[in-house]
Amino acid sequence: MLETVSQTRFRSEPKAEVKNKKINLVKARGSFVYDDAGREYIDCTAQAWSNNLGANDPRVVEAAIAQIHDIMHARPNFDTPILRKLTAKLGEIAPGRQRQVGYCLHGSLGSEMAMKLAFKNRPQARNIITLQDGYHGRSLATLGASWPHPNNPFLPIQPRVTRVPHPDPYRPRLGMDPEAESALCLELLEDTIRKGVDGPVAAVMMEPIQGNGGHIEFPRSFYKGVREICDRQGVLLIFDEVQTGFGRLGTMWASQYYDVVPDITVFGKGIGGGFPLAGILADEGLAWFEEGEEALTFGQFPPSLAAALATIEAIEADGLCEKAAGHGVYATERLKEMQTRRKLIGDVRCPGLFVAIELVRDRITKEPARWESQEVYRRGVEKGVLFGESRYLGLGNLIKIKPPLDISRELLERSLDVLDEVLGDIEESRP
Template sequence: MNGGKDAFATEVGGLQTLAQSSDKITLVKARGSLVWDDKGREYIDCTAQAWSNNLGANDPRVVEAAIAQLRDMTHIRPNFESLPRRKLVAKLQEISPGNLNHVGFALHGSLAGEMAMKLAFKNRPGAQNLIVLQDGYHGRSLATLGASWPHPNNPFLPIQPRFTRVPHPYPYRSRLGMDPEVEVQLCLGLLEDTITKGVDGPVAAVMMEPIQGNGGHIEFPRSYYKGVREICDRLGVLLILDEVQTGFGRMGTMWAAEYYDVVPDIIVFGKGIGGGFPLAGVLADDRLTWFDEGEEALTFGNFPVSLAAGLATIEAIQMDNLCQKARAAGEYATERLLEMQKRRKLIGDVRCPGLMVSIELVTDREKKTPAQKESQEVYRRGVELGVLFGESRYAGLGNLIKVKPPLDIERPLLSRALDVLDEVLGAIEEDSK
């Protein structure tokens, strides 16, 4: 690994003034699970850059595929077909669950989310309502912001389409201390009531993340997923799973749908498929009516370079057994964190599955008081010690630390990141005595 300080100082010397004008770390190089800044400092990246580098950063197979495509053709308008598109569609059809054989592409998860909404409206004519979950997150375009928890940076909330956010289970913080399975039944009842009595007019779809990534890393009991599917089927409402974070191996399976054994009508995907290139889209049941020509046409939506990178990424995920690697790494991290929890009072809850790993920090385990300041301190001290942890300053309760590196992270690096987490938590606990 070439992370030499001198090399970087020379390479980015002219940028020093610019870099200093921002308080963000300026990253100049990434390989696998490591990134380097403009001062030549190396970091273990437990964020996989917004959980997107499921395959480690700058995988040569992906880079080469993108370069080859760059040489052939960089852009075509949506009226034309391309070879990378045809190949990637075939690959997605091969790995998609159920009958999800319709494929559409965009460059951002948010726009893919909107594509899913439009498809739901097309297939439920007259329905204007969408049901989403209270701590859900679906992106930052105007519509997806409305579908997400009330983000503090969202001044557009008053001008949104008709989304109704319903409560969902939160096993670590069950309402009134309910048994999680009782809470599941309560939330399913509230969902059904909302669809039948809580909104004006018919509902096109329920849209949810299998695990709420941004909104607090909340996984639901398995019975909830089955229950939502059953309600949607019974009431003729489509189920959209937003797998932008959970897809492409993050859960230890290719899809969360596979992990929970629930096939939705539409999957929204993004992040991990691109191998670092912007790529997102939807997979929809082939019994749904697909868009007519021109109904869904983004100028750069079928960006050939991203499509070629996407195909190389999926092939690498399969060839390298990344689902299995994610499971093994996730089990290792979870075991280490559960052991840490015995010694570190700040750790309230340890969550997985796969390499969708996080801890919820609390200042009081009985009361489960969110430890927001401490979480930010973990992030800050982690940076000092060369580890980038995922944090949740605005999202959820602001008390999460996420350990979601690339799925192929080498064991010594993962072990080092967890050692640093242990050390940092110990130091913060010591300081608060």
């Protein structure tokens, strides 16, 4: 039989030797996915936080099929009606003056596009700054811009990226007050821009809330402080909103939630309604790419563009930003109450349906409960709920609850009930 071991490589093994078999999904509808044995799961991962609208929404499917009948593929040096429609729509909902749009098919290349545009607009610069626990993809350029990848063999040929410290309200340095730590990290950021790198800096690139790096939300003072530093130092600010965009925080964009407008926004995941699409929004005052500087054969894939337009219109029509905000308040209240009973829960994080809990073995030492986190996932599968995990290779100790934004309150409640049950079981079974 075949077992997927990565996105691009397969291996064949005798049945008796296959371990940790992946779930073989055969169908998805709304907040549910189904495996080849007919089992139903509530999908609290929204398939890598991508199905903001819910899986296989008929409006998205119909829009993509209609587009396929018209034109399925067009080279990037041609326009199509759907390209113009989606670009106009993104211009309507974009933060600030971000009216320039570039497309690709996954978030890593979206981050690369943002980096390229930053270097184009700061031609003397040779550096990008990211945050220590930031994550921006697994392509050649973005792997070097992300939190350290174990045994990364590609470092010799990756771009010059410098990681700087960031505040972590749950694990502040030296037990500092979160606001004091925010001020310290801002000072270190500006110090790094001025004299911590060799040559000018093109951009600071950051996730508004760190996803794979630990679901870390910063004090609001940090967001505004980064914007002010970038303005003072003539450095562009890039928000990587691949995970936070399109309603996930209860607003269309995280930049709206934090009231800080970047120069470039990277988007992806939730825009396509399950179809692959990503890209950037850029301030209209920035110089755009010249011919040949940024062009991907399938970068503006018409079925994905049609699916994206239908997705955005459905998010607006169904009031999913407001629903996500309401679900987030409910989930946070439930988890805070659960925290009073379940000692494994060290911290509860939101906002909106960007929800996570950090599991610890001891609330005083905050020792990460990594094995327990993997057990939560495993036992959740047995009870019919797919919870998200943080990082890969067993490095994380977070459980993520990020279902589609249109999940019913009943299903969200059921998912949290299962989480409560498995945490209780794990606590009872531990030595």
